[in-house]
Amino acid sequence: MLAIIEYLCLNSRKTPISKYHIMTKISEIKQQRPDRISLILNKLEQNGYLESIDTPNAKFYLITDKGFDAYLKWIKEFLTFVRIINNEDTN
Numbered sequence: 161m162l163a164i165i166e167y168l169c170l171n172s173r174k175t176p177i178s179k180y181h182i183m184t185k186i187s188e189i190k191q192q193r194p195d196r197i198s199l200i201l202n203k204l205e206q207n208g209y210l211e212s213i214d215t216p217n218a219k220f221y222l223i224t225d226k227g228f229d230a231y232l233k234w235i236k237e238f239l240t241f242v243r244i245i246n247n248e249d250t251n
Contacts, residue, residue: 161200162234163188165209168223169231176213176220 167186171177183189183197201221204210209227213220223231 161204162231164197164200164204165223165227165231168210168221169228172222173228174222176222178218178220180218182221 163186164182167182168177179194179197179201182201183192183194189197201210201212204227205212205221208224209230210221211224213222
């Protein structure tokens with residue numbers, strides 16, 4: 161999930177991205193089955209992290225403000241964790 165949110169934060173703030181694009185461009189999920197990716201995308205959308213745009217040929221996704229904020233929060237928490245670990249190594 162995080163790989164998808166990160167990719168969309170970096171690439172879909174204004175330009176919708178298709179599931180096919182997500183599956184072929186994110187190396188961490190290339191081995192996942194399409195139905196598994198659909199399940200993840202649906203969960204993220206149901207929880208307000210993504211919004212989808214249906215077209216006759218494909219479904220496209222955009223990160224929402226809630227999704228972007230969740231990603232930034234995760235990054236801040238991860239950086240705090242790394243700083244704590246690094247400080248423990250120096251003590």
